[in-house]
Amino acid sequence: MYTCESISHLLATCKTLASFKQIQAYAYKSNIHSDPFVAGKFILHCAVAISDAFHHALRLFLDVPAPDVFMCNAIIRGLSESETPQNSISMYSKLRREVGFRPDSFTFAFLLKGVANYRCLRDGVQLHCQAVKHGLDGHLFVGTTTVSMYGECMCAGYARKVFDEMFGPNVVAWNALVTACFRSNDLMALEAVFGEMPFKNVTSCNVMLAGYMKAGETESATDLFSEMDVKDAVSWSSMVGGFAHNGCFTEAFGVFRGSVRSGIGANEVSLTGVLSACAQAGAFEFGRIVHGLVEKSGLNWIITVNNALIDTYARCGNVGMSRLVFDSMPDKSSVVSWTSMITGLAMHGCGKEALQLFHQMESHGVKPDGVTFVSILYACSHGGFIEQGSTYFSNMIEIYGVEPSVEHYGCMVDLYGRSGQLEKAFDFVTKMPFSPTDIIWRILLGACSIHGNVKLAEHVKGSLALVDPDNSGDGVLLSNIYATAGKWRDAAGVRRSMENQQIKKDPGWSTIEIDKVLYSFVAGDKRDKITEKAHEKLDEIMLRVRVEGGYMPEVASVLHDIQEEEKEDAVTRHSEKLALAFGLARSREGRTIRIMKNLRVCRDCHSVMKLVSKLYRVQIVLRDRSRFHTFDSGFCSCRDYW
C-alpha cells in the first residue's frame, strides 16, 4: 500500500511522463488518488517537473471537481515557466471568471515571474494592479518579485517606488532592487541604491561589479573588487567577463589566472569570458589551452561554453576546429550555436557552406533570429551572392517575421555596393525606414573605394561629416579614393583639412602569436630587438617578392602626398608586413602563420602575402577588421573580393 508520503517520495526522482503514469497507477490501487494533497502534488509535478507534460497536468486539473488554490497555482506556475508565459495570465483570468478562484501570494509570485521572463510592461502593470486589488502587494515575496519584474522591464523608477512601499525590506528585497537598477542600465540609480543599502553581502557587490563593467567603468569595478573581502566564483567570473566585454583582454587573462590560482577555479561563466578575450586577441594557442581546461573541468556539455569555443576558434583563424566543436555538440537546439558556426564560415569566405548550414538549421527545427540573418546576409555580400541575398532579406521579413534592423540594412547596402551596384546601394540607403547612421554611410564609402567612384564618395563623405565629423578612417578612405584616381592634390587636401581639424589617423597595428606569446607591431616603428629583427627579415622578403615574384608596390594605399619612393617605403612598412616578417623569421617551418590586424588589410599587403605564401611555401591566416584571409600557394580565400 502507498501513502501520501511515499507518493511524494516517488515523485522526487520522477522525470518522465511514463514513470509518472506508473506512480499514478500506484495511487489508484491504493485509492489515494483523489486525496487533495496527492492530486495537488500530481498536478504540480506534471506541470513543472516533467518536460512537455503540461497537457497531462491540465487533464488531471480538469478532472478535479473543485480545485483548490494549490492546484490553481500549480497550473499557473506551469504556464508561467513555459515558452509562452503570457498564457499564465489568460489562465488566471479564466480561473477567476469560471471557478471563482481567489489568488494568494504564491499566485502573484508565479505570474510576476512569468512577466519578467517576457518583459511586457503592460502586463506587469496590470498584474501589479491585481495584486494591489487583492491586498497582496505589501507581501514581502510579492513585493520582491514585483521589483524584479519592473527591473526586467527596464523600469528602475517603478521598481524603486514599489520598494519604497514595502514594509521592512530584507536583504533579498534590497538585492532585487539593486538588480533592477542593473537590468535597467541605470548606473546612477544603481550606485545610489548600493550606497544606501544597510547590509552589503557578496551578492549586491557582484551586481555593482557587473554594473560598472557594463558601463565600461573598469577602474571602478577593479577598485570595488579589491575592496571586497569575500569574493566568490561569481565575483571572479564577473571580472573576467567584464574585462573581456570591454576589450581589455590582457586584464581578462590576468583575472582568469587569478581565479584559478585563488582556488576558486574555472566555471562556465569565467570560461566563456576568457574565451571571448581569446577571440578578440586572436590568441589561438591560449584558446586551445582553455579548451583543454573545459574538457578537464567536465564543463564541455554546457551550451554557452561550446558556443564560445566555436566563436573563439573561428576568430582565431581555425574554423575547422569550430566545426569539430559544433559537430560534437549533442544538443543543437540553441540558435546561438548555429549562428556562431554560420558566422565563422562566412568570415572565412565559405559563403556556400554558411548557407548550407542555414538550411540544415531549418531542418533541425531551430528558428533563425535577427542575428542569424545578419550573418546570412554577410555571407551573401562577401560571397557575391546578390540574388540570394535579396531573397533572404525579403524572406526574413515575410516568412520568418524578423524585423530588419539597421544592421540588416547595412548588410544590404554592402551586398549591392561591394558588387558594384552603387546606385542600387544608394537607393537602399535613401529608402531605409531609419535615418542612415555613420556605419551605413561608411559601408557605402567603402564600396566607392573598391569601385573607384569619386563622385559618390564625395557626396557620402559630406553626409558622414554631418553624422560623425571626427572619424579619421573616413578621411583616410576618401583620400585613398582620390589617390587611386590619381587626384593627388585632392588627396593632399583631405589630409590637410584633417590635420587642421586635428583628426588623427588610427594607427594600424598587427599582432602575431608565436609559441603562446603575443607580439604586436605598429607601422614604421623601430623600437627594440624584435622590431629590428622584423625589419631585417622584411627587407629580405621584399627583395625576394620583387625578384622572384614580379611584385610591384601599390602605393595608393598610403595617403601621404609624398615622393613616390617614400610612399613605397611607407607601404612596405605596414604593421601586417612586419608581423609577417617576424613570423617567417621565428616560426617553425610548415607552421601556419596567424596574424591579426586592427584595420582592414591594404591591397599592397594583400598581394605581398599572396606572393609570400607561394615563394616561402607557408600558409598565412590574416584576420583584419572585417574578415579572414587565408593565403596559400599564391591565392587568397577571399578571391580578392573583400
Add this chain to the structure above:
DNA sequence: GTAGGGTTAG
C-alpha cells in the same frame, strides 16, 4: 504541500 536576490555566449 508551492515562492523572492548575483556574473555568461552569436
